Amino acid sequence: MENKGIVELYQPRHTLIGRDGIMKIPYFLRRLNAERVLVVTDKGLVKTGTAGKVTAVLDDAKVNYVIYDGVEPNPSVRIVNEAFDFYKKNQCDAIIAIGGGSPIDVAKAVSILSANGGKIQDYNGYNKSKKHGSPIIAVNTTAGTGSECTRAYVVTDEEAKTKLLMVDTNSLAHIALNDPMLMVGMPPSLTASTGIDALTHAIEAYICNTHTPFTDALAMESIRLISESLREAVRDGSNMDARTDMCWAEYMAGLAFSNSGLGLVHGIAHQLGGYYNIPHGLANAIMLPRVLEYNRPYCMGRLAEVAQAMGEKVDHMTVDQASRQAIDAVRRLIEDVKIPSLCDTKFDMKDIDYLAEHALLDTATQTNVVRPTRDDVKTIIAKTYYEGIIKKQVKENG
Ligand SMILES: [Fe+2]
Structure with a gap:
């Protein structure tokens, strides 16, 4: 192999892969000392009961959480702002993203804004934020985007009619979770x-x-x-x-x-x-x-x-x-x-x-x-x- 100098490697802090992995979420929330959790998902996943499988685990463990389910495909700056306002209003300190790429990307954006302030457009490009955001448990429901394990997230800038691509180590999830049971109902x-x-x-x-x-x-x-x-x-x-x-x-x-x-x-x-x-x-x-x-x-x-x-x-x-x-x-x-x-x-x-x-x-x-x-x-x-x-x-x- 050609010498390319020093290579930095990135991955989430923890990874869980396997059936019924969602049962472990309360344990990790306790370890994080999370007091109030923002659950970020979309209406489709609420309707199909996929999000409900995760919130049932939270209910059983008496986790204090609120749900933002307004994420849409190719999430826009508007949706990021809405989710972040909801996070602030409810004084959350941790995030559970349930979804494919879109809810996980919104969770990353909210997490970065929670620690760094400003507008999400400020973070377009490589490692533009200064601080790691609030911890994210990224629960993947589709076997595709890889968003739960990457340091990249994409937000659509509707005004500029383009996509912002943020590549930022501060947005890496605390836990990436892939539970195949959540994917069973995927069309x-x-x-x-x-x-x-x-x-x-x-x-x-x-x-x-x-x-x-x-x-x-x-x-x-x-x-x-x-x-x-x-x-x-x-x-x-x-x-x-x-x-x-x-x-x-x-x-x-x-x-x-x-x-x-x-x-x-x-x-x-x-x-x-x-x-x-x-x-x-x-x-x-x-x-x-x-x-x-x-x-x-x-x-x-x-x-x-x-x-x-x-x-x-x-x-x-x-x-x-x-x-x-x-x-x-x-x-x-x-x-x-x-x-x-x-x-x-x-x-x-x-x-x-x-x-x-x-x-x-x-x-x-x-x-x-x-x-x-x-x-x-x-x-x-x-x-x-x-x-x-x-x-x-x-x-x-x-
Ligand atoms: Fe992709």
């Missing part, structure tokens, strides 16, 4: 898109230009587990073995990208989320194959290893062939778990210049294996869009 479409988000984390962490031996190991095993178990988790959501594999995979992928970097898939997906409110996992899943095709000439050896991790028979192939096989395997997986096309979303070709320009500036794009041009990004988006239209027409015409 197949969400299982699919969040699962491909995790796959994107692992692949981008593996091929980006800031990977390390530590992140390589995490990414490889994550890719292997996702290839083995995502289809089954989508097909039968109550299969605990598949759900548990996806818990491990998403956690390792989250740890991988948090300690290495991402790439152009996320760079474009962040814009699709900020501009059209396309859910994050879906935006990544849509963009992944074409960005990999674009990156392939610059990371053929690494993609050949991805093919191997995905269980492809590549021993007899050249590196060039094996790297193409990796992209084929990704396409097959995306097809099997029924990810929609870009043309099924609110995306409009008239916005392509704006999207490409902002994708180039996105923090995730900075670690892509090769530096793309504006035209490169436009071509990738356009190819993805027209490929979707052609597929649709072929389907409609039988």
Whole structure:
């Protein structure tokens, strides 16, 4: 390995992975001396009873808590401010986030504001805060975002029509918790898109230009587990073995990208989320194959290893062939778990210049294996869009 100097590694203070892990929450709250807890979640998770499974544990242990359930997908600055006002009004001193990326991201934003004040826009970029915020117990309910184990969080700035990406060690959760029992009720479409988000984390962490031996190991095993178990988790959501594999995979992928970097898939997906409110996992899943095709000439050896991790028979192939096989395997997986096309979303070709320009500036794009041009990004988006239209027409015409 090339000498890259000193590498800093980050992870949550504690990690809990496994069935009924939520039962441990009161024990950790006692250790934190938490007096009043803010539970951050969304209305969907309250409605499906997923949040209720966690609050039932808090009720049994007589934990003093209040609930903010106003989080929406691609949470905005407005939602962060609302949640923070609620936190202050109730004089909370700890946060439990229940959700996928959105509630966990809001919890991180509230935690940073609680210790540092100011506006969330002040913290856009790398390590902009001075102090660690109030402790977060990040209870993950989707096996995808990795938000519970990373030092990154994303907030949509509606006025600027873009996404703020904060990468801040002070936002790391005190406890990252992955309990597969909470994921049982997740619908197949969400299982699919969040699962491909995790796959994107692992692949981008593996091929980006800031990977390390530590992140390589995490990414490889994550890719292997996702290839083995995502289809089954989508097909039968109550299969605990598949759900548990996806818990491990998403956690390792989250740890991988948090300690290495991402790439152009996320760079474009962040814009699709900020501009059209396309859910994050879906935006990544849509963009992944074409960005990999674009990156392939610059990371053929690494993609050949991805093919191997995905269980492809590549021993007899050249590196060039094996790297193409990796992209084929990704396409097959995306097809099997029924990810929609870009043309099924609110995306409009008239916005392509704006999207490409902002994708180039996105923090995730900075670690892509090769530096793309504006035209490169436009071509990738356009190819993805027209490929979707052609597929649709072929389907409609039988
Ligand atoms: Fe992601």
